[in-house]
C-alpha cells in the first residue's frame with residue numbers, strides 16, 4: 080500500500096473517534112464562550128426592541144404595542160383599577176418581549192462567535208502567481224478564477240482551487256477544527272483545496288476556482304454569522320398560521336367591549352390587553368426563530384455546513400438516501416492489488432500495457448497501477464509518445480493513442496469488451512470468469528486491451544468502511560431506504576451492497592443515471608438525500624433535496640451540494656437527518672405546548688374579568704385563585720416566564736430516538752399537548768399564591 084493510501088485509510092479510521100473529540104472540544108470551547116454570549120445577548124434583547132426589528136415577528140410586536148399602551152395608561156387616572164396595576168402589566172409585557180429577544184440573541188450568539196474566529200484566519204496571504212512562466216508575488220485578494228499558483232511547504236493556500244500538479248498534506252484545522260493533515264492530490268476526488276488552509280509538506284500547483292469575496296471561507300463566515308438567514312418555507316407557513324390565529328384573537332378582544340357595554344358593564348383596557356397577550360401564541364412566537372437558528376447551529380457543531388435552513392428541514396423528512404460506493408461506502412482508495420493475465424498472455428506483457436495505459440492517468444486508480452508495476456520492476460516510464468485518453472465516467476475507460484497507431488485502453492470490463500468488439504476483436508474465453516471472481520470478492524476488475532486484443536485484468540481492491548452495516552440499520556429504523564448507486568459492475572456492486580447492508584443497489588450508473596434515480600423517487604413524492612464526492616456526483620447532488628458533499632471531494636461536488644461535511648464522513652447524513660427531524664419536532668412540540676397553554680389561561684382570566692359583573696362566573700374559578708387582579712397578573716407572569724424556561728429546550732431540541740413518525744407524533748402530542756394543559760394550571764396557581772400576598 081502506498082504512503083498516501085495508508086494515510087487516507089488511517090484518516091478514515093480516525094473519523095469516528097475524532098467526531099467524538101470534536102464534540103468534546105466543542106463543549107469545552109462553548110463553556111468559555113457562554114458567559115460572553117449571555118452578556119451580549121442581554122444587550123441585544125434591548126436593541127432588538129426597535130420596532131423596525133420587532134415588526135418582523137408580528138406576535139411579539141403586538142405584545143410590544145400592548146406594553147406601550149399600558150405604559151401610557153399608567154400615567155392616566157383609572158376609575159376601577161388601583162394605580163399600580165397598569166404599570167405592573169406594562170412591565171410584565173416588557174419582560175415578555177425581552178425574554179423572546181434574549182432567546183433569539185442567544186441562538187445567534189454562538190454562530191457570531193464562530194464567525195469572528197474564522198475571520199481571524201482570513202489574514203493577509205501572499206500568493207506565488209505563475210504568469211508567462213514567471214513567478215510573481217501578489218496579494219491573495221487579487222487572485223481571480225483561472226489563475227495558477229504554486230504553494231510550498233509552510234505556506235497558506237491563498238484561495239480556493241483545484242490541485243493540477245503534485246501532492247501535499249494540508250492542515251485544514253482553520254476550517255474543520257481537525258488538526259490531522261489531509262492529503263490533497265491532482266486528479267481524482269481528493270483534488271480540491273480551500274483558501275486559508277496550510278500546506279504542511281511538499282508542493283502543489285493550484286488552479287484558482289473562486290473570485291475575491293466568493294470563497295468557501297467567505298461563504299462559511301456569512302453562513303455561521305446568519306447574515307443571510309432566510310426563513311424556511313415551513314417556518315413561513317407556521318408563522319402565517321400563528322399570525323392568523325393572533326388576528327382572530329385581536330378581533331375578538333376589540334369587539335368584546337361592544338358586547339360588555341351592551342350587557343351594562345365595562346372592561347378596562349389593561350385587562351383586555353392582558354387577555355389578548357395570554358391568548359395569542361406568544362410562547363412559540365417568542366421561540367420560533369431561536370428554534371430554527373439553534374437547529375442550524377447543531378448541524379454546524381457536527382462539522383456539517385448547511386447552506387440553508389431549508390436543507391436541514393428537508394433532511395428531517397428524507398425517505399430515501401442515495402450513496403455512491405467508492406469513497407462513500409468504501410474508503411475510496413481503489414488500489415491495484417494483482418494483475419491477472421488471460422488466454423495465455425504473460426503477466427509481464429499485461430503489466431507493460433497496463434503501465435502504458437496508466438502512465439498519464441492522474442486518477443488514484445491510474446497512479447496505483449503505475450506504482451504497483453514499478454514496485455514489481457515490470458515497468459519504467461520510458462519515452463512514450465502518444466495522446467492521452469483521460470478517464471471519463473461516460474466511457475468508463477482511460478488509455479493512450481500511441482503515435483505509431485497503437486491504441487491502448489483499460490477500464491470497466493464491459494466497456495473494454497464493447498471497445499474491442501467494435502474493432503473486430505475476440506473476447507478471451509476465460510475473461511469473464513476471472514473478472515467475476517474479482518467482483519465476487521468486492522474488488523473492481525479493469526480489463527486491459529491493445530487494439531483488438533485483451534491482455535488481462537487489473538484487480539482494484541477497495542474496503543468497506545467499518546460500522547457501515549450498523550449505520551444503515553439505524554437508517555432503516557428511521558424508516559429511510561438506502562440505495563447505493565455505483566459506476567462499478569453489477570457483481571462488485573452486489574458484493575459491496577451485501578457487505579455494507581444497503582437496501583438496494585444500482586450498478587453501472589453514469590452521472591445522468593444517478594439523476595434519473597433521484598427524479599424517479601421524487602416523482603413518487605419522496606424526499607431524497609444524496610451523498611457523494613466526485614465531479615460525476617455533482618449533477619445528482621444538485622438534483623437531490625439534500626445534497627451532502629464531502630469536504631475532501633471535488634469543488635464541483637461542493638458547489639452543487641447544499642451541505643458539506645467538513646470531516647468527509649458520508650454516514651453523517653444520519654446525524655443531519657436526526658437534527659432535521661429534531662428541528663421539525665421541536666417546532667411542532669412547542670407549538671402544541673403554546674396553544675395547549677391557553678386553556679389554563681382562559682380558566683384564570685375569564686372568570687376574573689367577569690365575576691364583578693356576573694357573580695355566577697365565580698364557578699369557573701376552578702383554580703381557586705386569590706382575586707381577579709391576582710389571577711390576571713399570575714396568568715401574565717406565567718405567560719412571560721415560560722419563554723426563558725423553554726429556551727434550553729428550544730436550543731437543545733426535544734429528544735429524538737429512531738422510531739416511526741407516527742409513534743413519534745403520538746408520543747409528542749401526549750407530552751407537549753397534555754403537559755401543555757397541565758403545567759400552566761400548576762404554574763399559575765403557584766404564582767398566584769405569591770402574588771396574592773400583595774394584591
Ligand SMILES: Nc1ncnc2c1ncn2[C@@H]1O[C@H](COP(=O)(O)OP(=O)(O)OP(=O)(O)O)[C@@H](O)[C@H]1O
Nearest residue numbers: 403404405442470472475476477490491565566567
Ligand atoms: N482511472 C480509470 N481508468 C479506467 N477505468 C476506470 C478508472 N477509474 C474507474 N474506472 C472504471 O470506471 C467505472 C466507473 O467509475 P466511476 O469512478 O465513474 O464510478 P462512480 O460512479 O464514481 O462509482 P462509485 O459509486 O463507485 O464512486 C469503475 O467501476 C471502473 O470500472
Ligand SMILES: [K+]
Nearest residue numbers: 356357359361
Ligand atoms: K400566550
Ligand SMILES: [Mg+2]
Nearest residue numbers: 403405406613
Ligand atoms: Mg465516485
